[in-house]
Amino acid sequence: MKALTRIFIPIYTISLLSACSTNGDAEKANNETKEPIPEVQIDQTQVSESANESNETKPAMTQAEVIEAIKTELKTDLSKVLPNELPLEKGKYLTATTKSDESRYEVVFYESDEPIAINHENLVDGQIATAIARLSGEKYENEQEASRQIAFENFSELGGQMVDLGYGITGYQDVGAGSLRTSWNEGRWAIAAHTRTAEEEKGVKLAKEATEFLETHALPIPKPNGFAHIDVYQKDNRIKWQDENVVYMIDQVKDPMIALEIATSFK
Template identity: 40%
Template structure:
């Protein structure tokens, strides 16, 4: 009788220990480290890589700000040029992501910014895939042998506030038209900047006027970088002519450029964000 009463608690104790042991052993794989957030600039892990991380890591990856991307971009540039980057790149959707491809030498650097549907790391080979990444704008800086060469590279135009066929662009600014080689130009000056909108001679010239007025109004609330000494803006009235849009300014012997943007007003936003 006494033997039976003793054996019962011993068996129950054995079962309890076995149950605890099974639960504890399930955590034996928790030693895997999470390297994200280190100084390796691992922005934009691919979705396959992200799936291997825990929930917190995945959340961190998808919520990185443009500021984080721009910091990564700057860390990738090796150049003697003083690097200047915009603080904001307009995206077509708040659900999309920003990435970039960088190149640099001792006297110049170039950054092509991309919009992506999924996070893609800076300088990833995936940026070459047009189904994954769309180029938005190119930002660059180059140092020349002389300040005059740097000024010439801006495309700045002197004496644009003279001529015939003056057009009221608002804010007390008058634009003047010119034509040549199958193109028309509506040009004006603001401070040390010259600005010009190009159209085709067969195009609707009202498009040039409308765009110029929008640029003038935008620059009432946003500020282009202060050039030392000159700056030039050349925009296309014809839609989606990214190759013809350019904003550039001189800083001593260095010229900075914002190019290859399809929407002229987005390009202005990128340029003015340098001063934010």
């Protein structure tokens, strides 16, 4: 009987050890084959896709596209006369604010560091963009009333001190109240360069620069007349032209030569 007992105990011990080893291996296998929770993976993918979509930026509109968009914003019966392009600083973007009714419209052009929507509410405060020019069109009761807004003059008939501006063009100088104008005619246009009497040479220089520029750049064809006032001191640059009973005007441009550049960029 004692011999049987000695044989049974080792066999029973081995069986227990085998059972424990088998259970441990099964638990280890279960832990190793356990898959990540599917919901976590899906959520992470959705967040990643959403982030990519939010980082996508639409390409900036070209000047031509901005100008076409401005036309769409103008609700008027007038012919929508707009420049083909505006002179912007390198790397700047074009935008604008608009006002219009059936007989008048106004566009203020801005340049900005980043693309900005037309008629953005913060454009007018000058914080996010810089105004570079204003264009307006206004319908008058008749052609005669529109002509009075132009105040066209034939300077050769008025006389004055003659100045050779080059290219076969003669300017005429007149003085009044401390101001001096060097004025001339090109076709249906009357053009005057303003300076102070103490700085006559600056007025003549500006007149010559404008004459040279207009040899290779055409102002809009007025019906019947147009008038351009350019200012040495960058305070009062105005370019107007008539289309029967409608008057178009460019103003609020600091540089007189840029004002002319804009005026010569119409279809």
